[in-house]
Amino acid sequence: MSRAYNFSPGPAALPEEVLRQAQAELLEWNGERASVMEVSHRGKAFMALAEESEADLRDLVGIPADYAVLFLQGGATQHFAQIPMNLAAPDRSADYIVSGAWGEKAVREAAPYVGVRVAATSEASGFTDLPPRADWQLDPGAAYVHVTSNETIHGVQFHADPDVGDVPLVADMSSDILSKPLDITRYGLVYAGAQKNIAAAGLVVMIVRRDLLARRPVGLAKILDYAEHAAQGSLLNTPNTFGWYLAGLVFKWLKVQGGLAAMGERNHAKATLLYDAIDGSGGFYTNRVAPAARSWMNVPFTLPRAELDAAFLAESKDAGLLALKGHKAVGGMRASLYNAMPVEGVRVLVDFMRDFARRHG
CATH class of the missing domain: 3.40.640.10 (Type I PLP-dependent aspartate aminotransferase-like (Major domain))
Structure with missing residues (x-):
């Protein structure tokens, strides 16, 4: 297992x-x-x-x-x-x-x-x-x-x-x-x-x-x-x-x-890591939420072409990244970064996203 x-x-x-x-x-x-x-x-x-x-x-x-x-x-x-x-x-x-x-x-x-x-x-x-x-x-x-x-x-x-x-x-x-x-x-x-x-x-x-x-x-x-x-x-x-x-x-x-102050710092760091990857992808990934209102917990993002969604989900699952499919009301992808998600998991996701963009961009 x-x-x-x-x-x-x-x-x-x-x-x-x-x-x-x-x-x-x-x-x-x-x-x-x-x-x-x-x-x-x-x-x-x-x-x-x-x-x-x-x-x-x-x-x-x-x-x-x-x-x-x-x-x-x-x-x-x-x-x-x-x-x-x-x-x-x-x-x-x-x-x-x-x-x-x-x-x-x-x-x-x-x-x-x-x-x-x-x-x-x-x-x-x-x-x-x-x-x-x-x-x-x-x-x-x-x-x-x-x-x-x-x-x-x-x-x-x-x-x-x-x-x-x-x-x-x-x-x-x-x-x-x-x-x-x-x-x-x-x-x-x-x-x-x-x-x-x-x-x-x-x-x-x-x-x-x-x-x-x-x-x-x-x-x-x-x-x-x-x-x-x-x-x-x-x-x-x-x-x-x-x-x-x-x-x-x-x-x-x-x-x-370390309590809620430590968790707040950690969650902000995790969210920043992912949003920076989205914003720095040259438009391959997009998050439409106004920056000041962006959630630290749930990060929706879309790919440049909807036909890439299936490949992203299949390849990310093979890479050990689960449940990234976005809600049907919004589409695309969604990464939830609750307290139990370690920063290492977000780093693995960001690395995967960069590699996927390189191969499919």
Whole structure:
């Protein structure tokens, strides 16, 4: 067996050290003589894991006590609908900033539960840039403002925390959470599907200001109520125990790497290496995203002729570079550079790209 460099947008690569530890502990975990997937989620061993993983995440991000940390299920898409259920009364509106396909989906899923206002969108540019802040038409009476911090399909990312005044800022950070320092106090609620930078698919990590939990409407089913999950330490029902365990391992791995500041420097360096190769290819490779909005996590690029795509994908796979096919909405290629992707993998990709351009240019 030989592991390749996996550029998948999600489910994405996990740190090899984490996978090896999970492999070693799969049959017998923590002296329990059983797998972590087989022990009670209400037993002392798993509850200790839950507390330790939350403490590590709080330490990594710098999460103050007035924020709750939740380990939930459903994927981010479920929470596109569940967030307005919890944060907005039926007669309230919420502002959405749309910078790509996932922002559009968030709007569609929220619409049955809140009066959605698209306060800004970059659709006219083909989502190749962020909506200019001066163009945002925000409602000071909105229940919240929603942004997608990084768009995996279009490769657009916020590199600064948006200023939305006193209205709570809600962010889908599924594809860039823990990739750089985060000032959580600028946000009312942050949520992330785990399958890109945290753990395996099926887990959602949420950080929410506690005062917002009081907004829940009367009659909301307990399983949908974030306040109920917070009150039960995310153990209201049987959680994704294996995903939670993997998240805890990743949090410890991140601390060993030097924390979020170190990861931010590393991720910026990886992205710069790849963008420099694209921009320096003499037009063989093209990235259409405005430079200031380019994502450090997901780098889409096209070749000069679409008929070269199949050869690029076949040859890159043979070279040990996986999952480089772009999303059908954009076409071309896409390299996802999440935390687990080492800089060596990006160097191998860049070398391959240069050789491919030399042979096919």
